Amino acid sequence: MPQPDQPRADRPDRIGNAAADLLTITMSRPASLGPGRVICVDGPAGSGKTTVADAVAGLSGSPVIHMDDLYAGWDGIAEGIAQFETILTPLVEGAAGSYRRYDWHRGEFAETVLVPPAPLLVIEGVGSGAAAYSDLRTALAWVDAPPQVRRARGIERDGDTFAPRWDEWAIAETDLFAREMTAARADIVVLTDD
Template identity: 60%
Template sequence: MSEPPVRGDAEQVLALALGRPPTLGAGRLVRIDGPAGSGKTTLAAAVADLAGARVVHLDDLYEGWDGLPRIDAQLGSLLRPLAEGRPGSYRRYDWHTGHFAETVVVEPAGLLVLEGVGSGADAYSALGTVLVWVEAPDEVRMRRGIERDDDAFAPYWDAWARSERALFARERTRERADLIVVT
């Protein structure tokens, strides 16, 4: 139960997505949400490897450790144009400088994978083809988060977890998921 998602989970996500009509213009949008350290990035990479999909990591969109409540504006500038068949964009947040950096342009694609806390925002449900919820026990998630971020995340873990819980409760993300993956 402590291992991240594997190829079988990615195959299931991809089959579900390809079995549904396009929702993001002519493309499909897989949204992979769940709490920090649950295995979202690993699952997104496995889906991308299978399908040659573009992955956008919400870690690049948050405005720092307290940016989760404001993720909707960034999602709008990315997803709304893509739904119209035009390139979408977002400002990449530079965690080292603590400021937004360049604008990243995302061209329309057959399959886009959006992964990160808040990717399942209900405001963009109509644009999503598949919503995946990934979860793991708290102690496993914390260990993964700290191993991944070299203790940079440790001082922010509790505050981030509170923001996640509030977001997930408000959005009912897990309840709306098409697929639940437990790692």
């Protein structure tokens, strides 16, 4: 639920407006990754995080890292968040960061992906708003929708791959968000309920 001092984007053009508002908030703050900044777009599965992140990237020309590439499989949210150490810490020093991309078809980590320094980096996905990295994050967006809407989107997007794992994933992300108080720490809340 949005806090009173958080902008709430809930108009029909809310994604574009939210992206613009998020960029305004971000650019009004000091750089947090050496000379660069990072926006994290967090929220439950199927909420529209990728859509919001893509809108920000479209307005800013920024690269986007997807947490789906960082998780160590269906039980790997913590391992995905841990990869922030090799992504963000080098960027603070002006060096390239990196992460191991998870290959979901093979069920193992694949190649190492370099993340060069950039004026703005966008990271989207469950856990991207991890409190342990708050000092490196410039801005945080929370994206949400009703559970039935999110589930329908997730199953439509990923089909049979995600359907048997939906409930298990939902429990893991709910536990993470409660522990991290992610929504309460967000700079902007985006509701994508239609």
